[in-house]
Amino acid sequence: MYPVIRLVNRNLTISLNMGFLIWQVVFPLIYIFVAGFAYTALIHEVPFANKRLDYPAFIASGMIGFNIMNSTLVSGIIIWNDRRHGMFEQILVGPFTRTQYILSNVYTIGIIGLISAGLITAVGYPLFFESVEFNILTIPLVVFASITGSILFGSIASIISTRLKSSEGFNVVINTVFLFFAFVSTAFYPAEGAPKILATAFYFNPLTYLVDVVRAGIFGNFNSFVGLEMLVLACGSAVLFVIATNLLSKLEL
Amino acid sequence: MSCIEARSISKSYDGILAVDSIDLSVPTGKIFGFLGPNGAGKTTTIKLLTTLVPPTGGTIRILGMDAISNPLEVRKRIGVVLQQPSYEPTLSVEKSIEKYAMMWNVDKKLQKDRMEDLLLAFDLQDIRKKKNDDLSIGHRRRVQVAREFVHDMDLLFLDEPTVGLDPSARRSLLDYIKKRVREGLTIFFTTHILEEAEYLCDEIAIINKGKIIAVDTPAELKNKFGREKTIKIHIDTIRKDLSVLLQGIRDYQIDYNSGTTITIQSHSSENILLKILQILTVNKIPIEDLSVVPTSLEEIFLTMVKNSNVSSD
Numbered sequence: 001m002y003p004v005i006r007l008v009n010r011n012l013t014i015s016l017n018m019g020f021l022i023w024q025v026v027f028p029l030i031y032i033f034v035a036g037f038a039y040t041a042l043i044h045e046v047p048f049a050n051k052r053l054d055y056p057a058f059i060a061s062g063m064i065g066f067n068i069m070n071s072t073l074v075s076g077i078i079i080w081n082d083r084r085h086g087m088f089e090q091i092l093v094g095p096f097t098r099t100q101y102i103l104s105n106v107y108t109i110g111i112i113g114l115i116s117a118g119l120i121t122a123v124g125y126p127l128f129f130e131s132v133e134f135n136i137l138t139i140p141l142v143v144f145a146s147i148t149g150s151i152l153f154g155s156i157a158s159i160i161s162t163r164l165k166s167s168e169g170f171n172v173v174i175n176t177v178f179l180f181f182a183f184v185s186t187a188f189y190p191a192e193g194a195p196k197i198l199a200t201a202f203y204f205n206p207l208t209y210l211v212d213v214v215r216a217g218i219f220g221n222f223n224s225f226v227g228l229e230m231l232v233l234a235c236g237s238a239v240l241f242v243i244a245t246n247l248l249s250k251l252e253l
Numbered sequence: 254m255s256c257i258e259a260r261s262i263s264k265s266y267d268g269i270l271a272v273d274s275i276d277l278s279v280p281t282g283k284i285f286g287f288l289g290p291n292g293a294g295k296t297t298t299i300k301l302l303t304t305l306v307p308p309t310g311g312t313i314r315i316l317g318m319d320a321i322s323n324p325l326e327v328r329k330r331i332g333v334v335l336q337q338p339s340y341e342p343t344l345s346v347e348k349s350i351e352k353y354a355m356m357w358n359v360d361k362k363l364q365k366d367r368m369e370d371l372l373l374a375f376d377l378q379d380i381r382k383k384k385n386d387d388l389s390i391g392h393r394r395r396v397q398v399a400r401e402f403v404h405d406m407d408l409l410f411l412d413e414p415t416v417g418l419d420p421s422a423r424r425s426l427l428d429y430i431k432k433r434v435r436e437g438l439t440i441f442f443t444t445h446i447l448e449e450a451e452y453l454c455d456e457i458a459i460i461n462k463g464k465i466i467a468v469d470t471p472a473e474l475k476n477k478f479g480r481e482k483t484i485k486i487h488i489d490t491i492r493k494d495l496s497v498l499l500q501g502i503r504d505y506q507i508d509y510n511s512g513t514t515i516t517i518q519s520h521s522s523e524n525i526l527l528k529i530l531q532i533l534t535v536n537k538i539p540i541e542d543l544s545v546v547p548t549s550l551e552e553i554f555l556t557m558v559k560n561s562n563v564s565s566d
Binding site: 006007009010013014017081085086087089090091092093094095096097253 | 300303304305306325328329331333335337338339340341342343344348352355356357358
């Protein structure tokens with residue numbers, strides 16, 4: 001078995017416990033089924049491209065992106081725990097290089113991101129099946145968004161985990177950053193109709209791009225703006241990945 | 254043949270020299286003890302030898318390979334138990350050994366057999382299902398050390414492996430190490446417990462302030478630096494006049510604590526003892542107890558570090 005695969009195996013074993021899986025499924029379910037239906041009284045329909053989506057379908061598709069982002073916290077937590085519990089050094093005195101360690105984290109978050117997207121797509125499917133337009137061109141959009149989104153948010157979590165030394169600091173910063181990403185985005189509500197300043201802020205947030213591309217994939221709405229969002233997502237994830245890799249490579253032992 | 258050959262290796266952090274041009278030669282199939290006070294450079298040396306950090310200068314050959322240009326190839330053939338704890342908090346004892354074996358690409362069938370052997374050898378069977386997070390410090394350390402023996406290696410670095418272990422677990426570990434060395438393993442061992450080094454090591458190096466101040470077998474170190482013996486003479490009564498009677502004799506001291514104790518520490522302890530015995534006999538002072546204690550490795554270590562501090566100051 002290749003060293004990176006062995007490390008991915010190890011990462012998945014230490015990350016995928018019952019608590020994490022329940023949190024990964026139950027938390028979005030509450031959003032989709034409780035908030036989704038509760039807000040239907042206030043938000044009847046959400047215009048999306050040439051369609052009008054009901055709110056549960058809109059939020060269910062948004063939750064796919066949201067869940068991908070949340071699951072990538074694993075990357076930061078793995079690095080943080082490895083440093084805190086001495087496994088980072090232990091792995092690096094073993095038959096592995098730093099590059100392999102970093103790549104294993106990327107693959108881990110990619111796998112978790114895809115599993116997470118699959119889970120929420122399956123759970124949310126009954127809500128958006130009327131508007132869904134999966135085809136050979138749109139499914140790759142969801143996969144693209146899942147992978148680039150995982151790398152992008154995984155890199156952010158990794159960067160935070162390399163910069164902070166106390167567990168309290170790590171938790172506060174990561175929760176604040178991800179809370180901003182979650183609520184200042186199009187995951188829960190559309191940019192159209194929001195106050196202009198907020199609508200602009202949505203587009204300073206990578207989750208918006210991730211969610212938009214996922215929705216374009218699910219509802220079959222690919223246009224030049226979505227193409228541009230994909231480009232931003234790809235460039236953003238590449239830049240942040242390089243920064244995260246660089247910081248991890250320089251981490252003192 | 255040497256397992257480790259280090260020549261003039263140095264390491265500095267922010268201009269401060271942690272390891273100062275040291276030479277090391279560790280023979281294959283032996284236990285090499287590496288002793289030094291806190292901050293002497295032991296852990297930095299281990300980090301250099303295990304390729305965790307690159308040296309500022311010098312050359313390192315491990316198992317015949319250049320450790321600076323081939324760090325990964327070196328790491329594939331060594332094992333390292335770091336001084337700091339390292340564990341997966343969410344995994345059980347057996348799962349963490351199993352996963353560690355998987356990380357080292359140990360054959361599945363061998364994984365199981367070795368794990369059972371290690372659980373037995375390190376007395377971990379009763380806690381095999383417990384999570385690492387729920388273990389005591391001593392148990393966690395035992396798992397950390399046991400885990401390292403699950404993979405094949407030619408050289409093992411043990412950085413204070415007995416920290417946190419009770420005396421019986423410590424002795425079991427030392428005996429297990431001896432057994433593995435008889436099977437061909439080479440061990441680079443650091444400890445603060447000098448009796449351990451004396452019990453285990455074939456050769457010892459003492460490092461202080463980043464420099465090696467002595468390298469030899471424990472017996473030779475004692476021969477070279479440990480001729481001094483400690484002799485104690487105990488008298489039942491308090492004899493304040495003894496210092497007057499012993500005037501002119503050097504290298505002794507008197508303590509008045511539940512009687513009178515004369516302690517002689519000298520390279521010529523025997524001669525001094527004879528003189529004191531003569532004086533006591535002439536003055537009809539009865540001796541309650543007399544003991545001769547050979548100098549321990551610990552005393553040699555303390556003396557050498559003290560002398561090295563004085564000379565470097």
